[in-house]
Amino acid sequence: MEKTREEDYISLLKIFKKLWNRRRFLMRIVIAFFLFGLFIAIFSPNEYTSKIKFLSQTSSVSKVSGKWSGIAALVGVNLSTGVDNEEIPTNIYPKIISSISFQRDLMETKLNFKNNDSAISFKNYYNEHIETDAVTVLRKYTIGLPKTIVEAIKDKKSPREQVLYLKDSLVFIDFEEQKLRKLLRESLIFSIDETDGVISIAVTLNEAIPAAQLAQSAHELLQKEIISYRTAKAQNQMDFIQKQFDEQIVNFKTAQYDFASYKDRNRFNITQISQIEYQKLQSEYDLSYTVFSELQRQLVAQQIQVNKDTPVFTTINEAIVPVEISNPKGVKTLITFIVLGFMFAVMYGLATEFLKKFKATWKKVV
Numbered sequence: 001m002e003k004t005r006e007e008d009y010i011s012l013l014k015i016f017k018k019l020w021n022r023r024r025f026l027m028r029i030v031i032a033f034f035l036f037g038l039f040i041a042i043f044s045p046n047e048y049t050s051k052i053k054f055l056s057q058t059s060s061v062s063k064v065s066g067k068w069s070g071i072a073a074l075v076g077v078n079l080s081t082g083v084d085n086e087e088i089p090t091n092i093y094p095k096i097i098s099s100i101s102f103q104r105d106l107m108e109t110k111l112n113f114k115n116n117d118s119a120i121s122f123k124n125y126y127n128e129h130i131e132t133d134a135v136t137v138l139r140k141y142t143i144g145l146p147k148t149i150v151e152a153i154k155d156k157k158s159p160r161e162q163v164l165y166l167k168d169s170l171v172f173i174d175f176e177e178q179k180l181r182k183l184l185r186e187s188l189i190f191s192i193d194e195t196d197g198v199i200s201i202a203v204t205l206n207e208a209i210p211a212a213q214l215a216q217s218a219h220e221l222l223q224k225e226i227i228s229y230r231t232a233k234a235q236n237q238m239d240f241i242q243k244q245f246d247e248q249i250v251n252f253k254t255a256q257y258d259f260a261s262y263k264d265r266n267r268f269n270i271t272q273i274s275q276i277e278y279q280k281l282q283s284e285y286d287l288s289y290t291v292f293s294e295l296q297r298q299l300v301a302q303q304i305q306v307n308k309d310t311p312v313f314t315t316i317n318e319a320i321v322p323v324e325i326s327n328p329k330g331v332k333t334l335i336t337f338i339v340l341g342f343m344f345a346v347m348y349g350l351a352t353e354f355l356k357k358f359k360a361t362w363k364k365v366v
Contacts, residue, residue, distance in 0.1 A: 003270070018353055026345035033341025037334045049326035050212040052219045052319040056090075056226060063365050093199065096225050097190050100171060103181050106188075107216040122214065135162040158310050187295060188218060196319035198316060208322045215319040223313050231309045238302040245295040248288070255281070255288040 096102055110119035173181070189202045201222070203215040259281040266274050 026349055029345040029348065030338060030341040033337045034334065037337025038294065040333055040337075045206045046325045047204050047206055048208040048211045048322040048324075049202055049204040050215040050319045050322055052215050052315070053198050053317040054198050054219065054285055055198060055314040060069060082329050086232065090197070090199070092249065093189050093192065093222065093226075096222065098185070100173065100181075102221060102225065103184055105221055106184060106214070106218055107177075107180055109214055110278065111213050113207055113210055119154060122184075122210075126183060127176060148229070156165070187214070203319075204326060212319045212321040219315075219319065227310055230311055231306050234302065234305045234309050238299070238306055241302050245292075245299050248292050248295050252288040252292040255285045259285040300354060 107123040108121050111122055112119050113125055187204050191200045193200070201215055201218050203211045203218065205211040205214065262278065262281050266278070296366065
């Protein structure tokens with residue numbers, strides 16, 4: 001056992017010695033990777049990050065504030081005895097941001113880029129106006145060549161031609177939109193601090209002003225989605241009551257006018273027929289007024305419910321236009337390419353030695 005270990009140790013030393021003997025050649029490989037990384041670090045476009053921080057504060061029915069309880073009491077409604085309406089879980093926020101509807105709305109955000117006289121949407125800019133830099137082209141046709149080929153094949157198989165022949169209920173994503181969604185995922189970072197519940201949205205783009213604008217837009221869209229989720233049930237109920245109220249107010253005014261008009265025309269008429277008609281119109285008016293009053297009370301109560309369910313957002317840090325480059329990637333790029341170069345050099349040296357031994361063994365085989 002010890003002899004086997006010693007032999008393995010000696011074999012390992014031989015391999016290291018052979019690599020050391022070829023250190024100059026291997027160092028050339030590392031230097032080549034270093035120069036390539038230096039080129040990318042120098043000519044890569046700068047990136048700017050804008051971050052916005054805020055808190056989402058909601059209240060459940062079991063903890064109704066005195067403000068809403070007091071107002072509701074004026075219309076005879078007790079909001080403290082409702083069904084508890086749980087707030088949207090914070091772990092759902094990232095799913096909202098990654099949803100197709102959210103990202104499509106975000107792509108339509110108008111941004112002010114330097115090379116454009118007027119604001120242009122994120123989607124149009126990255127599809128039609130962005131200038132491809134030399135580093136991007138070099139990456140695309142060197143390291144990213146396999147990926148470029150795969151994307152070209154996928155692009156040909158995109159189902160965009162089928163959209164005209166199918167119903168609108170189906171959602172289609174073409175290849176260009178898929179690339180934009182990927183770019184958004186890389187540019188927008190969402191995080192939640194579990195200790196204090198602070199929500200952060202950070203956007204990184206190649207220009208400072210668009211980064212701040214996109215961060216602000218993502219913040220507003222997320223708030224809109226959260227509010228819609230929280231108030232959906234109460235809002236639907238309020239819309240229903242509002243529709244019934246609008247219809248009933250017409251009936252009430254009609255009954256009110258008919259009753260008043262009849263009284264004016266038959267002020268001195270005391271016949272039995274006139275009394276019957278009078279009672280009939282009065283009953284219709286009373287019923288219409290009762291329904292109208294009840295719907296009005298319910299409408300006010302539901303409006304209070306919607307306001308109560310609407311979450312309050314407190315902005316801690318606004319989306320500030322950055323003045324400095326965010327986390328310069330020059331040093332990271334150089335270190336990455338040096339490590340890759342070293343690994344490639346070692347693997348190349350080991351592969352060379354393996355091929356030599358393989359060829360020597362192959363020649364000995366009869």
